[in-house]
Amino acid sequence: MTRTLTLPLIIPASLVDAHRLDLTADGWGFATHHAVATASGDTYAMSTVRRYSWAPGATDPAERNFDHRVITRYAPDGTPTATALFGHPRPDGTPWAIVDGDKDNLAVLPDGTIAISSTPGSTHLISPDLSQVLASWRMPWGWEEQKARTGDPFAASIAVTPSGRLLCMTSEYGLSNWSGARPNIVAVSEPGSGLAPGAKAPLRALATLDARTARQTEADRYPHVLFRGAPVWRDNRPSPSLTELLSELTGTSGSLCRYEDSTMTRPAALRDDLFVVPVFGKLYRSTNLGQEFSFALLDDQGVVRGRLEGLDRRKDSPFTGFDFTVVADPHRGRAFHLNRYGLYAWTAEGQLRSRLSTEDKPFKPLKHFALLECTPAGELLLCHRKQHLLLRVPVPDDLGTLPAAVEAALKGYGPGRNALKKQYAPVDWHWVDNSAEVHHL
Numbered sequence: 001m002t003r004t005l006t007l008p009l010i011i012p013a014s015l016v017d018a019h020r021l022d023l024t025a026d027g028w029g030f031a032t033h034h035a036v037a038t039a040s041g042d043t044y045a046m047s048t049v050r051r052y053s054w055a056p057g058a059t060d061p062a063e064r065n066f067d068h069r070v071i072t073r074y075a076p077d078g079t080p081t082a083t084a085l086f087g088h089p090r091p092d093g094t095p096w097a098i099v100d101g102d103k104d105n106l107a108v109l110p111d112g113t114i115a116i117s118s119t120p121g122s123t124h125l126i127s128p129d130l131s132q133v134l135a136s137w138r139m140p141w142g143w144e145e146q147k148a149r150t151g152d153p154f155a156a157s158i159a160v161t162p163s164g165r166l167l168c169m170t171s172e173y174g175l176s177n178w179s180g181a182r183p184n185i186v187a188v189s190e191p192g193s194g195l196a197p198g199a200k201a202p203l204r205a206l207a208t209l210d211a212r213t214a215r216q217t218e219a220d221r222y223p224h225v226l227f228r229g230a231p232v233w234r235d236n237r238p239s240p241s242l243t244e245l246l247s248e249l250t251g252t253s254g255s256l257c258r259y260e261d262s263t264m265t266r267p268a269a270l271r272d273d274l275f276v277v278p279v280f281g282k283l284y285r286s287t288n289l290g291q292e293f294s295f296a297l298l299d300d301q302g303v304v305r306g307r308l309e310g311l312d313r314r315k316d317s318p319f320t321g322f323d324f325t326v327v328a329d330p331h332r333g334r335a336f337h338l339n340r341y342g343l344y345a346w347t348a349e350g351q352l353r354s355r356l357s358t359e360d361k362p363f364k365p366l367k368h369f370a371l372l373e374c375t376p377a378g379e380l381l382l383c384h385r386k387q388h389l390l391l392r393v394p395v396p397d398d399l400g401t402l403p404a405a406v407e408a409a410l411k412g413y414g415p416g417r418n419a420l421k422k423q424y425a426p427v428d429w430h431w432v433d434n435s436a437e438v439h440h441l
Helices: 013-018 143-148 242-250 361-368 399-424
Strands: 005-008 010-012 028-037 043-051 066-074 080-086 102-108 114-119 122-126 133-137 157-160 166-172 182-189 203-208 225-227 274-280 293-299 304-307 326-329 334-339 342-347 352-357 369-374 380-384 389-393 431-433 437-440
Touching: 005 399, 010 013, 010 066, 010 080, 013 431, 028 102, 028 369, 028 380, 028 389, 043 102, 043 389, 102 157, 114 157, 166 203, 182 274, 242 274, 242 293, 242 304, 274 326, 326 369, 334 369, 342 361, 342 399, 352 361, 352 399, 361 369, 361 399, 389 399, 399 431
Parallel strands: 010 431, 080 437, 203 225
Antiparallel strands: 005 389, 028 043, 043 066, 066 080, 102 114, 114 122, 122 133, 157 166, 166 182, 182 203, 274 293, 293 304, 326 334, 334 342, 342 352, 369 380, 380 389
16 A cells, blocks of 8 residues: 655746735635546646736736646646646737637546546647647637537546546537537447547447437537447437436435436546446525435446445435535555545445544545546545645555544644645645746647
8 A cells, every 4th residue: 555645736936926926815716626637647737827806907916817727747746837827818819729618527548648628528648747738629619619519628537547537528519408418428438449649549439418409400429439339419329317316216206306407527446347426406596405416327238237326315315515526546456535524435246335524533634625536546635625736545445444544544644734834834725836947738
């Protein structure tokens, strides 16, 4: 089992200087969305730093708004080695090479290339050293772009299986009464089919979340997402839908707590041929505690094999805090979820093997962390929301001993944080770095 490691989620010093950013001021924010690791131990983290104060027409860099995505690469010992910036015009005034999106996520492809995906369906390939954009498939968002159906999308999220298959979530237009594109299809590439400059892997659709597609037009066909050899479109799609299957599985069809108008988040690979698909029910304005949610088990033939078991709709509800992320270790066949009530671990059969309650003293600090990913070494990547640190938590072979391992990692977090404070002297828990090379994409 590897050792616990604490990494600073950094802001490049050049960005702070260029925007004359006062780290103690209000009106700006920093948040980390996702992180991944390579088999050799490198870590990549994606964050956003933006200023959103109201200063129309401002020319002073200290007052102008900005919105940057920051990707940082870390060596196996946690040292930042490179940073890529995009989302704001480059220093020479030219536009960035990566289209804006939402719910940014990363994947390490089998050849080491980094894939950046975002909703509704843009994917960009970045060199491992973060110095250049190698390829782009864009699905712009915005009212005019969505009306025109512009772009050439690939996926809203990508996860890589042990054999190198790409497990993807893709979006569709023309669903029910929704405006714009929504994540709706779970699809997978076939063995030997990859993603590279000039090579766009075809995807085989496994499941549809919402099958209400009467509003779709010819412009809503995407030739790389296939079902029975033809593009997914209108009735040519996996059936029954996940909405129908989960309603039947839970006996909730027609009830207030139901799966109609539900939402799907990033699928995770549990094995090479078995995946976890988080689905949560319709959101209400008053309260969502007790609303239906499922972490569905879907195989590579599109069959729902059940769901991750052992969660109570109220006592374990991910609606508190809206933490629906499930990460998985496909090399060892286990899945993990963290919300405000606890950290949970399952086997590939969906059996709950460990529940660490945040009401128990050793695990109370978990309330401040978000679970981002599982590494090829089997570690959990946890991000502290306020202190902006990434914690790599080793996971034992026996999930029954996970509580002891997590308790030890949380105890080691303090000393690791204090060592970084001496090195970086953070201001309000913001870690400014001037050692990593900065690339403007």
